[in-house]
Amino acid sequence: MSDIAARPVMAADEEGPFRRFLRQTEIDSRLLGMVGALALIWIGFHLYGYFVNGFGAFLTPRNLWNLSVQTASIGIMATGMVLVIVTRNIDLSVGSVLGLCAMVMGVMQVWYLPQWLGLGHPALWIITVIMGLAVGTAVGAFHGWLIAYLRIPAFIVTLGGLLVWRGVAYLIARGETVSPVDSRFALLGGGPFGSIGATGSWIVGLIACAAIVALIITGRRQRQRFQFPVRPVWAEVFMAVVGCGFVVAVVLLVNSYPWPVGIVRQYAEARGIEIPDGGLFIAHGFAIPVLILLAVGIAMTFIATRTRFGRYVFAIGGNPEAAELAGINTRWVTLKVFALMGFLCGLSAVIASARLNSATNALGTLDELYVIASAVIGGTSLAGGLGTIYGAILGALVMQSLQTGMVLVGFDSAVQQIVVGTVLVVAVLMDTIYRRRAR
Amino acid sequence: MNAKPARTRTAGKPATAAPARKAKPTGQPKVAAAANGATPLVEMRDISIAFGGVRAVDHASVDLYPGEVVGLLGHNGAGKSTLIKILSGAYPRDHGQIYINGQEAQIANPRDAKAYGIETIYQTLALADNVDAAANLFLGRELRTRWGTLDDVAMEAQARKVMGRLNPNFRRFKDPVVALSGGQRQSVAIARAILFNARILIMDEPTAALGPQETAQVAELIKQLKADGIGIFLISHDIHDVFDLADRVFVMKNGQVVGQAPTVAVTKDEVLGMIILGKCPPGAIPGPGAMAA
Numbered sequence A: 001m002s003d004i005a006a007r008p009v010m011a012a013d014e015e016g017p018f019r020r021f022l023r024q025t026e027i028d029s030r031l032l033g034m035v036g037a038l039a040l041i042w043i044g045f046h047l048y049g050y051f052v053n054g055f056g057a058f059l060t061p062r063n064l065w066n067l068s069v070q071t072a073s074i075g076i077m078a079t080g081m082v083l084v085i086v087t088r089n090i091d092l093s094v095g096s097v098l099g100l101c102a103m104v105m106g107v108m109q110v111w112y113l114p115q116w117l118g119l120g121h122p123a124l125w126i127i128t129v130i131m132g133l134a135v136g137t138a139v140g141a142f143h144g145w146l147i148a149y150l151r152i153p154a155f156i157v158t159l160g161g162l163l164v165w166r167g168v169a170y171l172i173a174r175g176e177t178v179s180p181v182d183s184r185f186a187l188l189g190g191g192p193f194g195s196i197g198a199t200g201s202w203i204v205g206l207i208a209c210a211a212i213v214a215l216i217i218t219g220r221r222q223r224q225r226f227q228f229p230v231r232p233v234w235a236e237v238f239m240a241v242v243g244c245g246f247v248v249a250v251v252l253l254v255n256s257y258p259w260p261v262g263i264v265r266q267y268a269e270a271r272g273i274e275i276p277d278g279g280l281f282i283a284h285g286f287a288i289p290v291l292i293l294l295a296v297g298i299a300m301t302f303i304a305t306r307t308r309f310g311r312y313v314f315a316i317g318g319n320p321e322a323a324e325l326a327g328i329n330t331r332w333v334t335l336k337v338f339a340l341m342g343f344l345c346g347l348s349a350v351i352a353s354a355r356l357n358s359a360t361n362a363l364g365t366l367d368e369l370y371v372i373a374s375a376v377i378g379g380t381s382l383a384g385g386l387g388t389i390y391g392a393i394l395g396a397l398v399m400q401s402l403q404t405g406m407v408l409v410g411f412d413s414a415v416q417q418i419v420v421g422t423v424l425v426v427a428v429l430m431d432t433i434y435r436r437r438a439r
Numbered sequence B: 001m002n003a004k005p006a007r008t009r010t011a012g013k014p015a016t017a018a019p020a021r022k023a024k025p026t027g028q029p030k031v032a033a034a035a036n037g038a039t040p041l042v043e044m045r046d047i048s049i050a051f052g053g054v055r056a057v058d059h060a061s062v063d064l065y066p067g068e069v070v071g072l073l074g075h076n077g078a079g080k081s082t083l084i085k086i087l088s089g090a091y092p093r094d095h096g097q098i099y100i101n102g103q104e105a106q107i108a109n110p111r112d113a114k115a116y117g118i119e120t121i122y123q124t125l126a127l128a129d130n131v132d133a134a135a136n137l138f139l140g141r142e143l144r145t146r147w148g149t150l151d152d153v154a155m156e157a158q159a160r161k162v163m164g165r166l167n168p169n170f171r172r173f174k175d176p177v178v179a180l181s182g183g184q185r186q187s188v189a190i191a192r193a194i195l196f197n198a199r200i201l202i203m204d205e206p207t208a209a210l211g212p213q214e215t216a217q218v219a220e221l222i223k224q225l226k227a228d229g230i231g232i233f234l235i236s237h238d239i240h241d242v243f244d245l246a247d248r249v250f251v252m253k254n255g256q257v258v259g260q261a262p263t264v265a266v267t268k269d270e271v272l273g274m275i276i277l278g279k280c281p282p283g284a285i286p287g288p289g290a291m292a293a
Ligand SMILES: Nc1ncnc2c1ncn2[C@@H]1O[C@H](COP(=O)(O)OP(=O)(O)OP(=O)(O)O)[C@@H](O)[C@H]1O
Pocket: B051, B054, B055, B056, B074, B075, B076, B077, B078, B079, B080, B081, B082, B083, B123
């Protein structure tokens, strides 16, 4: 033990400039690794497409915009999976719970609610979404109760749930596909109308930049007030510039993907706008599901790092017995973790079914694998106690990039399965090696 | 170490407030009436617990007065840790009662015990390895800002204060405690127990991993806490330490109490005889586990 305690002192003398840079900016080396892997995947698929198929389709605004929308559903669930895995549990049922929530919302808004409210009623989508979220939360809480209070291992409870909820979803609609969804509900899935456009995206971008700067400044003030060590000023400025630069780049990207010509024409006709010669450029901007993911990411980071509940989640993962002895009601916390996971499944179900414009019986199949893989790739340790929300969202982006890339360059689904399965195992291996080194 | 012991007041209700007095007064006479006739701070009466077939604690009774240090001695596996874990709410007892200030206490879990002002330094330390020292100190009793969020900065500030008194060389406030040395971890566990206004402090081998300087500091701390009127159960295998610090000792053997004695009334060799043979010297009051004379 004592040699570990001595290490940082020693390391300060002999660390290279890069390590010093990482330490002073407090950038997680793991985060850099993930960004590197992502760059590698993106460039790799682009070049592969370019050389083998004659065109590089990956690094285009269109593909990257679609990628962002596709990441939303998995990413939202991955943030919940972080907390589940941190408490040394697992949830194998998220895909089926998503399917169930989507089906409940499908039949509500297509079969039942229109009978009472009339088709296209403005409150229809709100009631539907609340229903979906409520069902997800209830199912999650039920899982949590079985796990925490009846002491059935999470693996078994959620493996059972994987089958049960898929079956229930099938019974609800007798296996039928339910469509089309309410027109307002459909906006939650993205698409040209489910995006906020160029101006809206700039506003979001500016708010994000302001928030980054504000966070850095208040964090520094806080530490100064109590005379704790602070980062060097250059490191703070560097972080602010990188953060804001990244935000601006993303806004430019989503604003460079125009609406398809057909939609523009419809839109222009409906509004009586004259289309100029060069065509009318209407940018998508951020898609609503991406904004939902962003909001969930912020909310979950807040929950994980700034609230008592989040602190307890991590403490339980680090040492369940110690958490109990410290007076934490570990069972209640566990139940809440699973309820939160269920809520996020419901939210993902909103996006997935809105995007598809229907609820199908297969919706969410195999999502559990993608979600768990995202969390693990993002640095969540299966041994419990460690994990970050931003890591899981980045992990989801990695998984979705692989998936999209393989479709884009024309790998068939058998190869896709092999790759995804391999990546999952390799990610856990890398995690094990990384942690052994870090000790 | 000449500052006052940490008497950190946390936001909200003081830790020493007894919980909504579930306890009902009892008319039973005190079994182990002390020489001074005062009400004991803690009285554990006729406590038993078995794990499977093992009778870890077997009809044991111990008591503790305010401002008193009581040493609990016994061979490995004698049942010392198990007995105090019943007091700290970690284990449910099979049999027996606990009285705090003469009133029967309902202690079903660690939260209940803390509400009675019972703080514990566990032999295993019971730290959450993956979070930092401050988070461990305040685990379960986090300080919060007026928006209800964790006030990490304030918690770190208090952690620095209390750790500075226990272990002035400690600097690693940002690291998870798993990365600390054994002694540093022990300091964190001790700091956690004294951070809140404990009335009753349980120390299960508090200095096992500490260096000589830190051990001396803990001894100093125990004296200060004692002077403040706090009752302390001290479990230690170092009989010299116990004789230095404790006013009375209880000796356990195979889950039973061999006997108790004021440290002034017995010699170290006699206490060793109690521990090893279960033989009570004339200066001791024999318990159920005493070897038949
Ligand atoms: N959780 C448990 N499950 C089963 N048996 C236990 C448990 N805890 C303690 N025991 C048993 O109870 C007996 C008393 O253990 P305890 O830890 O109280 O001893 P101790 O006096 O603290 O010993 P030491 O000096 O080694 O710390 C031992 O025989 C032990 O094996």
